[in-house]
Amino acid sequence: MSTAPEPNSAVWRKSTYSNGDGGSCVEVADWAPDLVPVRDSKITDGPVLVFGATGWMAFVTGVKSRAF
Template identity: 45%
Template sequence: MTDPKAELYASDLTGAIWRKASASGAEHDCVEIADNVPALVPVRDSKRPTGPPITFSPEAWRAFIAHLD
């Protein structure tokens, strides 16, 4: 049996193009997402760009964003 959490971190994101959240402004404490990765929405901490990102399915990401409003 595989660890479901391991799948969140296992994707190859070498081609990911990261952008900061629009709400971050000039601050450095924010999240970054890459929206050029097919079938995934990778998210990482901008203070730790070499740390492991967490990946979401597009559906899960949309559901998360919908609850922020």
């Protein structure tokens, strides 16, 4: 049995790289210890991907350093 909260109870925040023109944006939330839910900001009732915090931080670091 999982003790993590439901993703719909999360407080979502949009990427700081998001602009107001309706482009591709992601939202993340502080949700459960060691888990980071991610969703498409244009489809808020759509699927949610949940990543481990360590993997998510590695991804964010790679994006910031333009490794991808």
